[in-house]
Amino acid sequence: MLVMDEAFDPHWGEAWTRAQVASSLTMPHTYALVVDSEGRIDRPADAREPAGFALIRSAPGEEELLLIGVRPRFRKRGLGRILLESFFTQARKKKADRVFLEMRANNPARSLYTSLGFEQIGHRPDYYRLSDGSRIDAITFGKSI
Numbered sequence: 001m002l003v004m005d006e007a008f009d010p011h012w013g014e015a016w017t018r019a020q021v022a023s024s025l026t027m028p029h030t031y032a033l034v035v036d037s038e039g040r041i042d043r044p045a046d047a048r049e050p051a052g053f054a055l056i057r058s059a060p061g062e063e064e065l066l067l068i069g070v071r072p073r074f075r076k077r078g079l080g081r082i083l084l085e086s087f088f089t090q091a092r093k094k095k096a097d098r099v100f101l102e103m104r105a106n107n108p109a110r111s112l113y114t115s116l117g118f119e120q121i122g123h124r125p126d127y128y129r130l131s132d133g134s135r136i137d138a139i140t141f142g143k144s145i
C-alpha cells in the first residue's frame, strides 16, 4: 500500500484500496510480486524497501496483469521492466501461453509495454471513469510468451 499510495495519481482513479487488494489476494489465483530498490523480486512479506509491485491474476493458459506501479523516486531505472519480465517468467512456469493487460488510453506506460512485445488487441471507448467524472478509453494488450 506504500507503493500504491505514491505511484498512482488520484486524478486517474486507478489505485486500489487496501480492502480491494486484500480481497483480491484471498483469491487462490491472484498474487503480487514486489520489487525492491535494488531490483530484487520478493514475495510481499519478505520485501525490504518496496519500490514497486505487480498484481497478477492467473487463469488456465493465460495470465493478466491487474496493476503495476513503481514509486516515483525509483522510476526509470528498469524496475517496471523487471516486474514485467518476472510476470512473464511466472506465467511460463504455470504453462500459460498468453499474457494480457489493460490501461487507460493516454498512459505513457504504453511504450514500456510495446517495448516488451505487447500488442494492442482491443479498444473500449469511455471505459474508465476519472475522479472528475469524465471518461477515458481503455486499451487492451496481449502478448504470446
Ligand SMILES: CC(C)(COP(=O)(O)OP(=O)(O)OC[C@H]1O[C@@H](n2cnc3c(N)ncnc32)[C@H](O)[C@@H]1OP(=O)(O)O)[C@@H](O)C(=O)NCCC(=O)NCCS
Pocket: 007, 008, 009, 014, 066, 067, 068, 069, 070, 071, 074, 075, 076, 077, 078, 079, 080, 081, 082, 103, 107, 108, 109, 110, 111, 112
Ligand atoms: C509504468 C511504471 C510502472 C513504469 O515503472 P518504471 O520503473 O519507471 O519502468 P522502467 O524504468 O522499467 O521503464 C521506463 C519506461 O516506461 C515508460 N514510461 C512509463 N511511464 C512513463 C512516464 N510517466 N513518463 C515517461 N515514460 C514512461 C518509458 O517507455 C520508459 O522508458 P525509458 O526509460 O526508456 O524512457 C511507472 O511509471 C508507474 O508506476 N506509473 C504510474 C502507475 C501506472 O500508470 N501504472 C500502469 C497502469 S496500471
